[in-house]
Amino acid sequence: MKRLFAVLALLGAVAVATPAWAEDKPAAAAAATSTTVAAPAAAVASEAGAAAATPAPVANKGDNAWVMTSAALVILMSIPGLALFYGGLVRSKNMLSVLMQVFVTFSLISVLWVVYGYSLAFTEGGGFFGVFDKLFLKGVTVDSVAATFSKGVVISELAYVVFQGAFAAITCGLIVGAFAERAKFAAILVFMVLWFSLSYVPMAHMVWYWAGPDAYVDAAAGEAATKTAGFLFQKGALDFAGGTVVHINAAIAGLIGAIVIGKRIGYGRESMAPHSLTFTMIGASLLWFGWFGFNAGSALEASGGAALAMVNTWVATACAAMSWMLAEWMLKGKPSMLGAASGAVAGLVAITPAAGFVGVMGAICIGLLAGVICLWGVNGLKRLLGADDSLDVFGVHGVGGILGAILTGVFADPSLGGTGVYDYVANKVGDYDMTAQLISQLWGVGTVIVWSGIVSLVAFKLVDMVIGLRVPEEEEREGLDITSHGESAYHY
Secondary structure (H helix, E strand, O other), rough: OHHHHHHHHHHOOOOOOOOEEEEEOOOOOOOOOHHHHHHOOOOOOHHHHHHHHHOOOOOOOOHHHHHHHHHHHHHHHHHHHHHHHHHHHHHHHHHHHHHHHHHHHHHHHHHHHHHHHHHHHHHOOOOOOOOOOOHHHHHHHHOOOOEOOOOEEEEEEHHHHHHHHHHHHHHHHHHHHOOOOOOHHHHHHHHHHHHHHHHHHHHHHHHHHOOOOOOOOOOOHHHHHHOOOOHHHHHHOOOOOOOHHHHHHHHHHHHHHHHHHHHOOOOOOOOOOOOOHHHHHHHHHHHHHHHHHHHHHHHOOOOOOHHHHHHHHHHHHHHHHHHHHHHHHHHHOOOOOHHHHHHHHHHHHHHHOOOOOHHHHHHHHHHHHHHHHHHHHHHHHHHOOOOOOOOHEEEEHHHHHHHHHHHHHHHHHHHOOOOOOOEEOEEEEOOOHHHHHHHHHHHHHHHHHHHHHHHHHHHHHHHHHHHHOOOOOHHHHHHHHHHHHOOOOOOO
16 A cells, blocks of 8 residues: 555656646647547637627538547447457456456446536536536537537537547546456446546546637637636647546556556466467557547548648557567567557557647657657566556556657647647647646646546545455456356357
8 A cells, every 4th residue: 555655646746837828729730630629519709799690600521420430440449459459468268358348348438428428528617527417418419519629610519429438438448457357347347437437527628628719719708718628728738639538547547456456366476478469469450440530530620630640640650569579679589469569559659649739750759769668667667666557558558648748748849840739819820838838748647647546546445345346366266257257258
């Protein structure tokens, strides 16, 4: 327990103070390519007369098609992509349990998202939560629209609902890899309900909720609109597709879970090698494929900005796969399939917050650094932390997410090929202050570490007291496939 609090204190130390960046909002210079921050289309001109005179915007069929396709790609990332990636990494006696945990977590969170998650994340409320006005998607119809990052451009709100819901589902699925092979199935599901409600939803609101670009008609209206945005959006934190909301958030929860639940029986003494790197490679490839929807879809428009995010996702991932493999080759004498696949995922994670903000050279730098630094994360840092993070959720998603979030502040600089930060009042890219932006990025990183850490610790402790987190020793030795589910992944 002392180690647990020490880890939380160390990670939380990155939170620092910064001024908000007023009317400057994240977007690309040319084509409204920004973070997945989007709000329901409540963004209107401040003057009622002007609003009445302007025809209501209609969703573009091409943008709708792109967002719906991207949502399907993100769903593919979870099932079967993440499930196969994780399943191949565990021992054969636990393959089915991991598939089950990811599959059912995806289903559970999908239901919770439409019941209350979307409403609390993407309605105007406070800086940390929205309100319950859209419970069960009340008022969300085939005619309702959501804002994008271009003035006067919208998409169907239902398309936005499923796109963001897919993000929520895969985030919760990521967590299970940290304590695979030893946790009770019922305990995992109850934890997911608590963590989704108290960590994912508020983080999504803090980072991605804003009034939409149409609210920024002048300086006064822009200032008023900014005050209704999420806490970290007001701080100026840039997160194109989920470096903080998804990856760091899930990684901290996984690390806390690994510490609270404890190490696997035989950890460090018995072989716990992956049982099928074939499945892991297939899963990593599906993740890479689906990630184009994850990142490029976050532009919310079928635009040049979406194309930029797609190219960056492609090249950063390739760079990370190569850098991890080459570093491992030099250190261990042989390149491994596991290393190449892990490097690819590290690159995907690191480019996520930056995908629509950086140029191609920035993406290459982020990818190369991610491969090497995340390799250290799953080896050196893992030994320092002393936790049995079964599938290296923190080493890849935590370290990669933190790296990508910070480097976004560097490579978003237009002088380094980035898009800068768009000023919707002036309708142009604003002057870029790298120091101020880095402070804003640290605000995002520090907030998610502390928030997710506290929520996760409390949630795990509550579940442990009521249900118990860990299966009995004899069940763990036999394997969770049979003992928890009465089935086996293989019949030889």
